[in-house]
Amino acid sequence: MYVCVAQVTLHDCLACSGCITSAETVLLQQQSGDEFLSRLADPHTTVVVTVSPQSRTALAAYYGLCPSQALARLVGWLKWLGVRAVWDLTTARDLVLLEEAAEFMNRWVCMYVSAGPLPVMGSSCPGTGWVCYAEKTHGTRVLPYLSTTRSPQGAMGGLVKSLVAAAWGVTPGSLYHVTIMPCYDKKLEASRDELTTTATTTTAAGTDAAGAGAAVGGPLPEVMVRHATAAPDPLLPGVVPADDQLYSLPHGSSSGGYADFVFRTAARELWGVEVPPGPLPWRTRRNADLQPRVGAPGQSLVVARVYGFRNIQTLLQQLKRGRCPYHYVEVMACPSGCLNGGGQIKPGPGVTPQQLIEQLELLYDVAARSPADNPAVAALYGSWLGGRPGAPPARQLLHTTFREREKTVTAATVTNW
Ligand code: SF4
Structure with missing residues (x-):
C-alpha cells in the first residue's frame, strides 16, 4: 500500500466559517x-x-x-x-420526506401566485456543515431558499x-x-x-x-x-406500531432520497404523471446530477442533486446571480452523501474507500417501501400530526427555522493567515 502525507493549503479553505470555535x-x-x-x-x-x-x-x-x-x-x-x-x-426519515414534498409543492404553486422562493434546497444535513456555511457566509440572500423541513x-x-x-x-x-x-x-x-x-x-x-x-x-x-x-x-408501544423489518426507499439516494421522492410526488400530484418504478435517469453534469424535466409546457420541473462543498459553492453563486436553473435541489455536504459521512466506520484492511462505498450502497438497498406506506407514519399523522403533511401540528414538530449568524472566520482573516 502506498502511503503519503496529505497536503492541505489555504487554497483548500472554503472560508465557510465551519471551523470549530x-x-x-x-x-x-x-x-x-x-x-x-x-x-x-x-x-x-x-x-x-x-x-x-x-x-x-x-x-x-x-x-x-x-x-x-x-x-x-x-x-x-x-x-x-x-x-x-x-x-x-x-420513521422520522419517512415523515421528513412527506413534509419535504408537501413544502415543495406548496412553494411551487405559490410561485405562480406570489413569487414564492424557488428553488427549494432540501437536505438531511440542515443544521450541519452546509447550513452553518449558508447561515454564516450567505445569510438572508440564501436562507429563504432552504427547506424548513427538519x-x-x-x-x-x-x-x-x-x-x-x-x-x-x-x-x-x-x-x-x-x-x-x-x-x-x-x-x-x-x-x-x-x-x-x-x-x-x-x-x-x-x-x-x-x-x-x-x-x-x-x-x-x-x-x-x-x-x-x-x-x-x-x-409509542401499542399506539404507533413497530415496523416488522428495515426499509429503504425505492431507488432513493443514501442521504434520504429527497430529490427522487419530491420529483415523483410532484409529478403525480401536480401533473398526474406516474413516474415509472426503477432508478431515475440522472444525468451527471460538472457540478450537479440532473433529472429530465417533467410537467407542462412553460411549467416543467427541474430537479438536481448537488453534493460536496465545491459544487454547493457553485450552486449558491448561481442562486445569488439569479441564474439557478433548478426548482428543487437535494444538497448534501459529503461528496457521496451520508454513507460517506465523516463519522462512518473507516474501511478495514485491504478495502479502499471506494470499495467500501460500493459495499455500503449494496447493503443499504434493503426492501423498499414508500414513506406513506409506513404504518407508524399513518398512525402519527392520524393522531398527532394533523392528518396530513404540512398541517399545523406537523409544522410545529417537523419544521425548523434558520437565521443569519455572526461569522467567526472572515475572508480577510483567511487571507492574512
Ligand atoms: S453525513 Fe455528510 S451529507 Fe450526511 S448529514 Fe452529515 S454532513 Fe450531511
Whole structure:
C-alpha cells in the first residue's frame, strides 16, 4: 500500500466559517461518551437512543452482518447498558420526506401566485456543515431558499421530547436522547436552539447528544459474543406500531432520497404523471446530477442533486446571480452523501474507500417501501400530526427555522493567515 502525507493549503479553505470555535468545543464535550455513561447512571434520567440507517449499514458491512442483524446486536448491547428504548430513524426519515414534498409543492404553486422562493434546497444535513456555511457566509440572500423541513434527526428529537415524553409521563428534560449518526456535524445540529422542545416552563434539546457510528464500532465484537440481540422499539408501544423489518426507499439516494421522492410526488400530484418504478435517469453534469424535466409546457420541473462543498459553492453563486436553473435541489455536504459521512466506520484492511462505498450502497438497498406506506407514519399523522403533511401540528414538530449568524472566520482573516 502506498502511503503519503496529505497536503492541505489555504487554497483548500472554503472560508465557510465551519471551523470549530471554543464555544462549540464545549458543546461537543457535553455530547461525549463519558456524559452518556454518567446519564445512564443518573436515576433521574431516562436514556433513549435512535440509530440512523447509514450507521447500522456501516456496522453491518464492517462486521459481515446484514443490517437487521447489526441493529439487533446494537440494540441488545444498548439495552444491556441500561438504555430504556432504542429506535430506528426510518420513521422520522419517512415523515421528513412527506413534509419535504408537501413544502415543495406548496412553494411551487405559490410561485405562480406570489413569487414564492424557488428553488427549494432540501437536505438531511440542515443544521450541519452546509447550513452553518449558508447561515454564516450567505445569510438572508440564501436562507429563504432552504427547506424548513427538519432533518430526520431533528424530526426525531421533536417526536421524542414531545410525544414520547408525554406518553411516558415525564418532562422532556428528564429524557436524554442520543442519536448514532454518520457524521460528527450532527453534534452541532443537536445544539441548535431552533431544535428544542418546550413543555410548561422548561425547554429541552430534541437531541441531547449525537454520536458517530464509528464510535460504537469498536465494542461491537464484544457485543456479538456477550449480549443477547433485541429488536428496536416501536416509537409509542401499542399506539404507533413497530415496523416488522428495515426499509429503504425505492431507488432513493443514501442521504434520504429527497430529490427522487419530491420529483415523483410532484409529478403525480401536480401533473398526474406516474413516474415509472426503477432508478431515475440522472444525468451527471460538472457540478450537479440532473433529472429530465417533467410537467407542462412553460411549467416543467427541474430537479438536481448537488453534493460536496465545491459544487454547493457553485450552486449558491448561481442562486445569488439569479441564474439557478433548478426548482428543487437535494444538497448534501459529503461528496457521496451520508454513507460517506465523516463519522462512518473507516474501511478495514485491504478495502479502499471506494470499495467500501460500493459495499455500503449494496447493503443499504434493503426492501423498499414508500414513506406513506409506513404504518407508524399513518398512525402519527392520524393522531398527532394533523392528518396530513404540512398541517399545523406537523409544522410545529417537523419544521425548523434558520437565521443569519455572526461569522467567526472572515475572508480577510483567511487571507492574512
Ligand atoms: S451529507 Fe455528510 S454532513 Fe450531511 S448529514 Fe450526511 S453525513 Fe452529515
